[in-house]
Amino acid sequence: MRSASVYNHFCALGLICLASVCASSALGSNAAATRPSAAAASQPGSGTSMVIHVVAVKGLVQIRTGDEQPWVTAMPNMILSEGSELRTGPHSSITCVIPPDQTFTLDRLGTVRVQDAVRNGNKVKTDLIMKYGRTHYDIEGAGLEHEATITSPSSTLAVRGTDVVLCDQVPFTPYAISNTGRASFTYGHSTYSVGSKHGSYAKATGGTDGSAGTGLSETVVDPRYAASLTATDAALLATEVARGAVISYNPISGIETVSGGRPSYDSELAATVPGSLDFVLRWTGNANLNLEVGVDPGDPLTNIANGFQKVEFLYPGYGMQNSPSGGHIPYDDLGGPAGGEEIAYWLGSHPTGLYGIGAQFISGVPTSYTFNVFENGQPVEMFYFASDGVTLIKSTQETRTLGPGQFSGSLVLIPDQPLIDQIIPDDPAGNPNPGINPPGVNSASFAPAVHALAIGAKTARQH
Amino acid sequence: MRSDPPIAARAIAWAFCALTTICAGCQTAHVNSPLTGKFSGNDADAQLNFWHELANRHLTSNDEALHGLLLYADGRDDAINYDKRVATLKSRGLLPASFSEPANDAIRRGDLAVAVVNLLGIKGGWVMHIFGPIPRYAVRELVYAGIFPPSSPQQTFSGAEFVGVIGKLDDYQQPVAADTSVR
Numbered sequence: 040m041r042s043a044s045v046y047n048h049f050c051a052l053g054l055i056c057l058a059s060v061c062a063s064s065a066l067g068s069n070a071a072a073t074r075p076s077a078a079a080a081s082q083p084g085s086g087t088s089m090v091i092h093v094v095a096v097k098g099l100v101q102i103r104t105g106d107e108q109p110w111v112t113a114m115p116n117m118i119l120s121e122g123s124e125l126r127t128g129p130h131s132s133i134t135c136v137i138p139p140d141q142t143f144t145l146d147r148l149g150t151v152r153v154q155d156a157v158r159n160g161n162k163v164k165t166d167l168i169m170k171y172g173r174t175h176y177d178i179e180g181a182g183l184e185h186e187a188t189i190t191s192p193s194s195t196l197a198v199r200g201t202d203v204v205l206c207d208q209v210p211f212t213p214y215a216i217s218n219t220g221r222a223s224f225t226y227g228h229s230t231y232s233v234g235s236k237h238g239s240y241a242k243a244t245g246g247t248d249g250s251a252g253t254g255l256s257e258t259v260v261d262p263r264y265a266a267s268l269t270a271t272d273a274a275l276l277a278t279e280v281a282r283g284a285v286i287s288y289n290p291i292s293g294i295e296t297v298s299g300g301r302p303s304y305d306s307e308l309a310a311t312v313p314g315s316l317d318f319v320l321r322w323t324g325n326a327n328l329n330l331e332v333g334v335d336p337g338d339p340l341t342n343i344a345n346g347f348q349k350v351e352f353l354y355p356g357y358g359m360q361n362s363p364s365g366g367h368i369p370y371d372d373l374g375g376p377a378g379g380e381e382i383a384y385w386l387g388s389h390p391t392g393l394y395g396i397g398a399q400f401i402s403g404v405p406t407s408y409t410f411n412v413f414e415n416g417q418p419v420e421m422f423y424f425a426s427d428g429v430t431l432i433k434s435t436q437e438t439r440t441l442g443p444g445q446f447s448g449s450l451v452l453i454p455d456q457p458l459i460d461q462i463i464p465d466d467p468a469g470n471p472n473p474g475i476n477p478p479g480v481n482s483a484s485f486a487p488a489v490h491a492l493a494i495g496a497k498t499a500r501q502h
Numbered sequence: 503m504r505s506d507p508p509i510a511a512r513a514i515a516w517a518f519c520a521l522t523t524i525c526a527g528c529q530t531a532h533v534n535s536p537l538t539g540k541f542s543g544n545d546a547d548a549q550l551n552f553w554h555e556l557a558n559r560h561l562t563s564n565d566e567a568l569h570g571l572l573l574y575a576d577g578r579d580d581a582i583n584y585d586k587r588v589a590t591l592k593s594r595g596l597l598p599a600s601f602s603e604p605a606n607d608a609i610r611r612g613d614l615a616v617a618v619v620n621l622l623g624i625k626g627g628w629v630m631h632i633f634g635p636i637p638r639y640a641v642r643e644l645v646y647a648g649i650f651p652p653s654s655p656q657q658t659f660s661g662a663e664f665v666g667v668i669g670k671l672d673d674y675q676q677p678v679a680a681d682t683s684v685r
Binding site: 099101110112126127128129130147148149150170171172173208209210211291292357 | 546547549550551553554557573574577627628651660662663665666667668669670672673676
């Protein structure tokens with residue numbers, strides 16, 4: 040009986056011990072999330088493990104203390120240790136401090152593991168492994184020697200006393216930013232310095248030549264500035280400004296714009312056109328017209344026989360202001376109370392062939408407009424239909440009227456073909472038609488007859 | 503003694519093989535077990551598991567992408583299945599009324615771009631002003647805005663790429679937070 044009682048006591052004691060061990064291990068697993076482990080706290084020869092304080096949490100953030108541990112919701116004032124892993128959701132971030140002088144923030148949709156956070160005397164070694172996402176890292180110089188890195192699958196950022204950002208997230212190229220100080224950014228087989236001591240913002244994108252290459256690739260030159268214009272365009276715009284126009288830039292159509300001012304007078308025009316081949320549209324009413332030039336390169340007579348094929352096209356903006364053969368429209372004139380002027384030109388050689396010049400009504404009131412074409416400074420004949428819509432006529436200066444929703448155009452043969460010139464009669468309104476002249480000059484009061492549309496009419500929405 | 507098959511028969515066999523190969527190559531990529539079945543809840547665990555499991559997947563399905571978009575936009579997704587998600591997004595004008603892609607097919611960048619453009623209220627250039635957000639130009643607008651990588655509308659997204667794009671969406675909406683000093 041007695042032996043049985045002693046046996047029962049031992050069994051009870053054993054169960055109590057077992058329960059205590061289980062309870063302590065269970066408690067220990069919970070406590071591990073908030074306290075550095077004793078084993079990690081002191082590692083002979085490799086320094087002392089540092090603690091990490093969670094100081095701010097925004098949105099959905101979870102942490103875990105090891106690969107096999109469950110994820111728990113991050114809260115401010117939690118204390119983490121080496122090996123801890125953090126992950127965030129959209130619109131979320133977590134900021135941690137490694138005393139005394141390191142702060143890192145993992146923001147939206149990222150994952151970071153604190154691989155190393157060790158202090159050995161005056162030397163601090165920190166390594167964050169970022170699977171993906173973006174991490175801000177700030178080290179304030181406090182008399183300690185830092186060896187801090189952020190490592191991602193395709194890049195490494197070595198940080199020494201600076202305020203940096205590393206972002207690595209497919210499908211985008213990784214980049215590093217230094218807000219102050221210098222960091223070392225490694226991508227592929229190349230390492231670049233980002234920023235400088237006591238310097239300001241610098242950014243390096245992977246695959247470029249460091250900060251300088253990134254800065255260059257991200258530079259946008261505002262085309263309004265003289266240095267970004269060719270001498271020809273600068274002179275044309277300067278002429279517009281001298282006539283009271285305001286120069287701006289339309290980022291949607293991607294071309295300089297001119298508002299106000301006035302068109303060139305007939306007496307000024309031939310001397311101001313810059314190219315070996317120039318197409319000029321001028322108008323006098325408070326309207327916005329756009330110049331269009333189509334090119335069918337080749338032999339002009341053959342192209343007439345085959346029908347006009349628009350191989351190249353010039354239009355003010357939307358990437359169509361330059362043509363492969365060198366045609367160029369320097370600006371889009373939006374018009375004004377005194378009208379406006381647009382020009383398309385070729386410098387140097389230009390293709391022979393059949394050209395089409397057109398005017399498209401964009402907005403405003405019906406207005407008189409004038410076409411001129413010059414090859415090597417000499418006026419060229421334009422061919423268009425008379426008001427009856429059947430008779431083909433010609434003139435070196437064509438003046439007509441254009442209203443809302445209308446389009447008008449003429450054909451031009453380059454080089455000029457004397458044979459065709461002999462066959463096609465002159466415009467009854469004169470060859471050249473009266474154009475645009477200063478007030479007081481007789482022909483300035485010319486009011487052109489409203490012809491039927493020259494070649495066709497289409498809506499202003501065609502493009 | 504075995505005789506070779508006639509040339510016509512061999513040609514037909516080759517044509518059949520080529521046709522089979524082409525048809526197989528044209529199939530839309532298919533996602534077998536979307537994460538929406540496993541992590542469909544609105545709690546923090548389900549949401550974070552969804553995002554970070556998705557980052558390890560080779561493809562993002564239509565169902566996963568629309569679930570992710572709702573989580574991003576609202577912080578929750580109360581739709582119980584793919585059809586409800588599509589209906590929700592259509593009712594909010596984020597998806598076109600004609601959208602009818604299967605749940606488990608990989609999301610096309612063009613389809614996602616239309617939803618993102620509508621979500622962000624991006625007006626775009628003159629083509630989008632005239633024609634509205636169609637996949638081709640929606641993708642171009644998002645590439646221009648830095649939200650999409652240079653893409654064609656027919657391409658698909660891996661899970662990590664989709665998560666990256668959602669991250670860029672966040673940056674687009676909160677540009678001050680992105681890349682600025684922590685000091």
